[in-house]
Amino acid sequence: MPPHANTSSGLDLNAVHLQVEGKSLLTIDHVIAEQETLTVMGPSGSGKSSLLNLIAGFLPTSFTVTGDVRLAGRSLLGLPPQARHVGILFQSPLLFPHLSVGENLLVGLRSEALATGSWKLRRERLAARRTTAEQALASVGLDGFFGRDPATLSGGQQTRAALMRLLLSQPKALLLDEPFSSLDTALRGEIRSLTFERAKAASLPVLLVTHDLEDAEAAQGPVIDLGR
Incomplete structure (x- = not known):
């Protein structure tokens, strides 16, 4: 499928449709430009995490995928995860404990x-x-x-360290899998702002998956609600 126009530097979710065991999960058609954050919301089981796994290269073979995912003009589908240049922040910072x-x-x-x-x-x-x-x-x-x-380290300190580890790897896109959900209210806004500021400074297209409307509002970008 041909990519959308003018997507040589963004993350192009080009008519992506996910199915598993004959069940349709989601359809999404959107170009995430550099310095833009697209927020995807929806109930559990709506396909949010599956979308992230598709982009990162971890989607199980039991899923059926149509459409294409392109980053900086190159299709990611079929590439191994390490060749995709996509960074992910999870709910847990996942710092290596032995280092x-x-x-x-x-x-x-x-x-x-x-x-x-x-x-x-x-x-x-x-x-x-x-x-x-x-x-x-x-x-x-x-x-x-x-x-x-x-x-x-505190939870907020661990998240900051994980963010910098990710940015030092020089990704071309950033995926956020509810990385602020484990933080207390006092830290959440601070770490959220830091993450969006650093992503924008690095000119990254960002895909945020969240259940929190405040996260979506802070991202200041388009929102797709899979529950509607």
């Missing part, structure tokens, strides 16, 4: 031939990577947290 906070961020940074070159050059590359991670943490109020155990 420090800073080491979690280093996972997001792409390796630049760390095993090649002279010993001095390799050391300089490692130092530069650590500096990048430390600067990313400091930019979200986590200065000095590089060596901290993730278990010692």
Whole structure:
């Protein structure tokens, strides 16, 4: 199916239709532009999570898919997840417990031939990577947290660290699977604003799945309600 016009830099959900075991789940036809957030709402079982799995490359083979998903002009369907350049924030930050906070961020940074070159050059590359991670943490109020155990962080701090890990991986689109739902009311608005601000600064198209109307309003973008 040909993509919509002018979608060379956005996330194009081109006449996407999902079915499972003969049951129709959802139909969506929308282009998410850079710096735009599309919010998809709806009851459990309406296909919200399945849509995210389709885009990210995790949809079970029991589903039938028609239409196309294109990112920056390239079809994602059939590509392995690691080749799609799509970042996901889940309800849980999912920081690796066996790594420090800073080491979690280093996972997001792409390796630049760390095993090649002279010993001095390799050391300089490692130092530069650590500096990048430390600067990313400091930019979200986590200065000095590089060596901290993730278990010692609050929920809001863990979410900020997870967000920066994701952004350091340089995704071309961002998927949000209710990442604010586990935060208390005092933190929710703060982390929500931070996430949308950083996504916009990185010129990312964003797809938000949520049950919360306040999340949708904060996203300041179009809303599709699958329950209507």
